[in-house]
Amino acid sequence: MAAAPPSPPQTPWRRQALTLLLLLAAAGSGNAEPLPAGPVVEPPPPEPPAPAPPLVRLEPGWGTLQQTLGLPAWLDLDLEILAEPMANPVGGLVKEASWIQQTTLALTLRAPAAAAAGGEGKRWAMHLAVAGYNGDPAYAQRVGAALPLQEVANPVGFWLTRASLERRSDDGRWSLEAGLLGMDPDLFSTPIEGFYVHDALNGAPVLFTIPNFPIFPVAAPGALLVLRPTPATTLRLASFDLAATDAVARLLGTASGLPPGRGWTHQLQWSYAAPWLNRRLRLPIAACREGGGLRARGRNCGRPVMVERQLPGGLLQLAAYAGTGPNRGLYGSATVPVALPWGLDHRIWAATAAGFDTAANPTPSYIGGGLVSQGVLPRRPLDLLILGVARTGFSPISQPGLSHEGVVELGYQIRFNQSFNLQPSLQWILNPGGAGRVPGLFAAGLQLGFSF
Template sequence: MLGVLGAPVEAGLLQPLLGLPDWVDFSIQFTSEPMGGIQGGLNPSASSWFQNTVVGLSLGSGLNKPEKNWKELDHWQVNLELTNQAGNPNLNTELGSAFPLQTLVNPVGTWITAASVERNRGESWWSASAGLLSMDPDFLVTPAMNSYINSTLNNTLNLLVVGLPINPFVTPGVKVAAHSETMGSLAYGYFHLDPETSIAASLGVNPEQPQVQGGVQALQWSINPLRSRQDLLEPIRLNNSHVTVERMLPAPEAQLGSYLASTKLPSAQTPGMGSGLNRGIYGSLTWPLDVPLGMDNRLWAAGSLSLDPDNNPFPTFLGGGWLSQGVLPNRPLDVLALGVSRTSFSPTLSPGATYEGVIELNYSIHVSETVQLQPVMQWIINPGGEGQVQGIWAGGVQLNLNL
């Protein structure tokens, strides 16, 4: 029998501590991202601490059953989630960067971040969800980008059209998807935007966006182009022994999608935000890399293109990077990540601005299933996009606690 190091646990630490039944999953995730400037920018000594706490509750008869034994009722579950965000969200402004250097940065306060009914695919051909939803993680998300900290790299392809329901924003919506082992997955989503701002403010948050009217639709196809490489989905064997470790890197994936947003915003409140019709296409590719470094490697590339650049504040995004698991001896679950991104500015909404770029290097230290540390270094290129601010060197760390 093979022993697996770092394999996912069935539930968080709180599950057995509270003695919850098998049809209940309760979790708390705490993430903190202290970060500060090192050199360059408007104020090189600027620093901030930002954190969020996510409390999640899922109810469903199939939560702790093998999928092969599921009956129809077992596919269904109810999801509830609250997120509290706290700290100083202004580090990028103090440094002169257009985009937050930290993934977590949003208006502080407590948000409703999920209230939905979901049908999990299991071993069937379809899945669905309805309720208060965000577009992510089903749309605009490349799994490889979850390994980064800068908001342009760990983000929904840095798509920042005001009103798009991207976490922590939620709004009434529905998602449906069809799945095929040979043809991949095709997903569609529709989101009604009118109540989005009031939902965000329902627990006291100032969402820092005007009341939005309209809707968003998204269509996305994704597939594993290397389905025959089952070894890339299995644990990694250590030195030809009977001990294996969890594979931390995502499976190969090709993704192609599009979105259509029709929004109406109070013009007096939205200078430079853009409203009306926003259409775009996006795609990504994650591919294995065989090199004599580490135990497992991935290259990835992703991009998005707006078809309405006069209404989209950031009409193009390009990103790419390299991930390597187990580059240091005796640290098989750690991941080294190098990433690069470039985001353009709308010539109509931001005249005089061209682009802002980021290069990030980080190293994820797997202390345990409960604790992970991720030191990071970032270089912000052409901060603000106008060539008036010196490039920024910044550093920090991300701390994850999964309870």
């Protein structure tokens, strides 16, 4: 037999290829030993999350009557005191000082938790409120102004301002309240107006001069239906018996001075807290601490903080009223958040009203607006700077010979805690009295607000 020919010698590249094939075969075999592993590199530990910036907010204050008296949770008892001393060093018929004070005690009763849990009782509430006034309510008339310079300028005595029963739905989509109640603060006013002192700027400016209209502290038998079809939309429908306003005012012995009323008045109001107005207001204010003060936070900030908002959100509002007389009118307002180069948070607002029946409405035209800013002073981030302007036109029928009266108000609210604030203010009354015979009136006041 012939011998097999010798195998050709393997070249270096062939040996390398054979070695690579053997390694691949070993890697694909389940019984193959794994290749020696290299040194294991541990992943770096995760960085701890940055601590949340501290929150600057109002101090709790002195507590409430409910806490002080140890009342149960189903009973709310609140006491508010609002004092407004004022003087007019320039202009007016006379130069003098005045003091007026309002004290309000409000009680809300709900079913006890044990009886209300999961039952009908939790949907019901009873409301009772009494307001007392002492001081000088006629200061504006003596110095020559037609409209009150102080929001609490009402006849001295006690007023029953609310005695009603309320029923709410479980989901909060509607509520109905009936009994003795008023239009303020739910109808024809916006939260931003509550920061002002002059009565033409502070709440329900369109209606406060109409006789017998149930504007605080005036109350009347009536009902208020509140509908909330969406989280941002609120509809309010209300009716009041004007014929009973004087009788209700005299229940606690107050000489209200209201003329005899007649008939009913009906209101419809649409309020819209537009999401596009309130999108950036869902969180506290982002600020930066520099030295001993705060400023709006920019791109670079070494000491970030958050500041509690003290201003209401953006709001659009339209309303109409119609009643016996006839007495009809429209009202509209807008509160808009704006960015300004000073301070921390800002709102501008505007409101206008038109009364169609000048024989029944002594002030059928109104236009007003203003600016409220938070944190203008770096060391006082919770204080408010307040500026407002308003012009009220008088009826040529019920107020013959009068044209208009205007006001410019500048104030600064010092917020000490949730129980106490102090607000110095300056007012310039334009065309006091509306007849052009009284010099321009300059008044300085101080509002003291307490809540318990």
